[in-house]
Amino acid sequence: MAEQRVLVISYSYSHQTRNLLEKFVAGMESEHVEITWLKLVPVEKLHFPIGTIPSTVWMMLQTFFRKRTPIKAIDPVVFQKWDLIILAGPTWSYNPSGPVLSLLDRDGKKIFTDQNVLPFISCRGYWRMHFWGLRSLLKKCGAKLVVSPIVFSHPTPEPWRTIGVFLKLAGKTPEAGTSWFRKVYPKYGHSRQQGETALLLGRKFGRDFISGRELADFQFETPIVTSAE
DSSP states (O other), X not given: OOXXXXXXXXXXXXXXXXXXXXXXXXXXXXXXXXXXXEEOOBSSOOOSSOOSHHHHHHHHHHHHTTOOOXXXXXXXXXXXXXXXXXXXXXXXXXXXXXXXXXXXXXXXXXXXXXXXXXEXXXXXXXXXXXXXXXXXXXXXXXXXXXXXXXXXXXXXXXXXXHHHHHHHHTTOOTTSTTOHHHHHOOOSSOOHHHHHHHHHHXXXXXXXXXXXXXXXXXXXXXXXOSOOO
């Protein structure tokens, strides 16, 4: 059986999406799925962390209203027919990230028309608006099928993960030291266990995909791991 050709398009601001996606892609490749990976690069580098509380509040306000982040030109190799496109990125204030939105605006119809698309979402926890908005934009770009998403949420319970992410973006290190907050927020982002889950999920998806299972039948279960290690 011929290998299935998958295009992965991703943006990762603080490397959380990238770390999970590397595991997922490795799992797929172990099952002989052929991967082409495009990583979106902003025209102006986005610094992590942002560094101050006022600038973090301003950034969150802008991204809530879907501010676009201009990206560099992409390799024309992506303008082909693929067996599947995986579109991966973080949730920014309930929305897809600015670089992903810019890609959809500029190149969306050339890339996604008549294609099957699988969203891969890394988030603090609130991903449904992200997915619903992304699905609507992909349909406007002519996507044939938008598959049920793969979602990984930060494993720390609320409200600590929201507070922790905000402090991290503002240039603080809430997970460091011996403060009481470290006990409720031991780690920023995703856990090692979630990376292992992504690898196993990639292997299973690769096997099922190669076997010819219908994409519309996939329902991904990516449970929140309650220990952030």
